[in-house]
Amino acid sequence: VDDAAKLIGKIDGNPKTTVDIGGGAAKDVAPSLLKKLGCNVKTINENIGKSTRGPDPTTDNLKDLIANTGSKDIGFAFDLDADRLVVVYDRKKQSSDVTLGLGVAKALELGYKKFVFSIDTSVSVEKFVTQNGGTVQRSKVGEANVIDLMLKTKAQAGGEGSSAGFILPEFNFCRDGLLTSGLIASMLGTATFNDILKFMSNYYQSRDKIAISSDLHDKTVAKLYENMKGRFSEIITIDGVKAIVDENSWVLVRKSNTEDIIRISSESNSLQKAQEIKSQVLDLVKKSHEQVK
Template sequence: MNFIKLSLEWDLNPRPNAYEAFALSQTELSRHVSGMQPELIKSLSGFDHMKNSISGIRGIFGDDLSLKDVLKFCNNFSALIKSGKCVVANDTRPSSNMIRETAIAAIMQNGIDVFNLGMLATPVVFREARKFGAGLVITSSHNPIEWNGLKFIIDGRGINENELQVVINDQSLDKSKIGKESKLESNYVDEAAKLIGNIEGSPKIAVDIGGGAAKTVAPTLLEKLGCKTQVINKELSNSSRGPDPTSDKLSDLKSYSQKNDIGFAFDLDGDRLVVVKNGVKQSPDVTVGLGAAKAIELGYKKFILSIDTSVSVEKFIKEHGGEVQRSKVGEANVIDLVLKTNSQAAGEGSSGGFILPEFNYCRDGILTSG
């Protein structure tokens, strides 16, 4: 079942009718905002440029986001941790280690035991958080390097709106006990390999890390599955591209993909994946299609797709016996509908994000690459 081959023949641009209304509303909003005075825009933006949402708290570190903010939000987050345990990790941004240590201290002061994963990709943290009850990732995902943020996880999923209010509003907590900190090694690679199974033919794969956290996991998983890998842009200090593979030209990977069977590009925290084939960067929808093809092979039939995902992906799923429901745009909205409908797989076309709920309640670019 070669979705990439099919996608080269399809027009991946068609979207559901509902998406047309969404896109028009976004265009209209942009037109009005662009006409505003900068001072007015800033006055309407709340915490300056800090973004507070169920997807996480993000901002330019040292400007919109400070260590004082980290202490506050992580202290409040502790009120949501009923298991008494929390896994913590960070991406490769220069500010991440400092923020991680501050976050760990804030959580431990409330009697929570912290399991420190160090520098590791977001999907790995989500996987471990299912076991420990809570998790925190220091990341700003695909945003520019000067940004950073906090992504909160409860019971293996991102926090909801009610839980966000707990995080951003001051909480009174019992500080009579200090939690312990332990190092933790993840079994993500072994668990993912067991689910995916061996890949026949020893395909050659160019892996563009983009200087991100996928570097410790993605090549290892692919090699364990039987692939041969050629890794590029492994370190952030000498990466030739930006943190968002969906918007970057991926010039290096285009070249390397022609010497390999396929190329994969990750964002800084490893939840997004973009495919390059024969020197051509594919639409993020192709990533969703690849995940859907594997999910169908595994016997899954119930899918959720965001409304900005190509109808060609929906067509592919239905032609192979699956059923599709549409969600609002955004990972949190996709996951919410997955949980409400007990769906077995999901995708967000605009971000190159595929979700397999049996394994993870988040976009998982690393799992999808297998």
């Protein structure tokens, strides 16, 4: 707590924060840090092992946290080991990518310029970095893969939008929701906070999945790559198949390592376009599957 508080610094204005512990490990540490920084802290679901919501805040609607967070205040929801953090602001749950985006905006403010993000992270975060003088490299999905590339490239910060995880090696070389909550709280009401939220609100994601036997995953993805060539300006194959549609739009197809499914994710600066891209590529996945059966 002391090390994090020293890195973040005192917060002016006594901002109001509501912390949804989720019955997990953040119970004492998160409120202690935020209070030490100068926040007014209210907690819910603070009893270990007891919670009105599920263990993963990225998949829960967080209705109790939303109800307990004022319209101009900020809410934080932690998972059980407090490495994932989801933000509630303006009376709504923010996307997992927003957690990373806010952490990245703070890192830029602190002077950091070299970042690594997982390949499924929102393009809005990457564009915000590059427009503010930073550079971005992409890794395979998974915290370990992000960290590995950060080490190889000597990146100063990074993370995974999909898992609501921000990594700041100066403090801790892994996702750290506790530190991130303090960094975000220090931004509340600032131009940086408002800028990144407004910037990211212009992008939309759409996701789907298709049941395909795991023994056909690799063949289906390989055939999909062949079927996608020539249709898109750029295709990236570091983890599944990712097609760059234009500067604001992409689609990613990845096999599951644990289930008989293949996942399709898309993003664009128009929800309709994101859904159309996803549907088009879903049809290509189905076609590719039929061709290798």
